[in-house]
Amino acid sequence: MFPVEKSIPVRTVYDDLAAIQSELDKCMHCGFCMAVCPIYKTTKTESGVARGKIGVAEAVMAGNLQIDDQDVVDMLFNCLVCKSCMQNCPTKVDFGRIILALRCAVVREKGLPWVKKAIFSTLKHQGVFDLGMKTGARLSGLLFRQAGQQAIAPRASLALLGKSAGFDQNRRLPALAKKPLRDRLPDVLPVGNPVARVAFFTGCSFNYLYPEVGEDLVSVLQENNIAVVIPRDQGCCGVPVLVHGDIESIRRLGRKNIDAMDNSGVDYIVTGCGSCGGPGNTIIRKYSGKIRCMGRGRIFGAAVPMIFPRC
Numbered sequence: 682m683f684p685v686e687k688s689i690p691v692r693t694v695y696d697d698l699a700a701i702q703s704e705l706d707k708c709m710h711c712g713f714c715m716a717v718c719p720i721y722k723t724t725k726t727e728s729g730v731a732r733g734k735i736g737v738a739e740a741v742m743a744g745n746l747q748i749d750d751q752d753v754v755d756m757l758f759n760c761l762v763c764k765s766c767m768q769n770c771p772t773k774v775d776f777g778r779i780i781l782a783l784r785c786a787v788v789r790e791k792g793l794p795w796v797k798k799a800i801f802s803t804l805k806h807q808g809v810f811d812l813g814m815k816t817g818a819r820l821s822g823l824l825f826r827q828a829g830q831q832a833i834a835p836r837a838s839l840a841l842l843g844k845s846a847g848f849d850q851n852r853r854l855p856a857l858a859k860k861p862l863r864d865r866l867p868d869v870l871p872v873g874n875p876v877a878r879v880a881f882f883t884g885c886s887f888n889y890l891y892p893e894v895g896e897d898l899v900s901v902l903q904e905n906n907i908a909v910v911i912p913r914d915q916g917c918c919g920v921p922v923l924v925h926g927d928i929e930s931i932r933r934l935g936r937k938n939i940d941a942m943d944n945s946g947v948d949y950i951v952t953g954c955g956s957c958g959g960p961g962n963t964i965i966r967k968y969s970g971k972i973r974c975m976g977r978g979r980i981f982g983a984a985v986p987m988i989f990p991r992c
Contacts, residue, residue: 694781708735708772717766724759731779749787749791754791757784788927801922807916861888871908872907877949884917884918884956910945914940918957
């Protein structure tokens with residue numbers, strides 16, 4: 682069991698936009714982000730790049746723009762959160778925190794669109810989400826056609842309906858696995874005289890899209906004499922929810938996953954997913970230094986964003 686943290690900050694940038702001011706102050710408006718931003722390469726507009734969005738943030742905080750103005754909202758959500766700009770920034774502005782703080786501020790002011798609210802509500806109820814994904818896998822052939830070994834594309838009727846939203850026949854999506862990873866493997870995969878005992882945080886992508894990769898990861902661990910536990914109460918890591926500004930949902934998902942890991946009695950938590958294993962994940966914030974991301978071959982330290990304001 683891991684020790685329970687006693688000290689948790691009472692305010693985060695996701696609760697109070699003013700808390701992001703120190704990051705905004707780092708920006709010297711040099712425009713280096715323009716060289717690597719995929720949105721700017723497409724739009725060629727200042728509003729598409731990090732520098733422009735930082736300018737919008739400064740205007741909102743100065744009271745010159747309203748966070749719920751639709752033009753502002755569209756601009757803030759026209760970002761992939763790929764963080765390429767951060768890699769090219771000479772002053773190391775954490776634009777990831779800035780854009781997520783702004784999106785959380787939008788949601789506090791306007792609420793979530795009903796479609797997002799419906800989708801995110803299923804994520805908070807793992808049984809409902811699991812049933813939906815399995816049903817989708819069985820019925821996907823009605824709406825999608827095979828477009829490669831592990832890809833599907835919309836059939837003509839669905840593509841026609843979604844063409845205005847860019848959902849046309851050229852769109853490629855990963856195919857849902859007929860049988861999820863957590864249904865393929867037992868809760869505990871023991872080995873003789875293990876050198877370590879780890880919990881496998883599968884995430885949604887390994888569980889529903891790439892279960893074969895998850896099975897390979899488990900095989901590698903067992904080959905190295907590591908016992909594997911797959912907590913059944915785990916769910917979505919919450920990253921898809923956070924990037925849309927729904928901080929309360931990610932806190933609920935995070936608490937659920939932390940409880941699942943707490944009860945696993947392991948030495949490490951292992952993941953192969955870049956999103957689940959990223960520094961913004963709530964489990965990593967809780968157990969910094971205990972998480973090993975096999976895909977990146979590193980242990981994440983304590984320099985991670987704080988998601989939870991209180992226990």
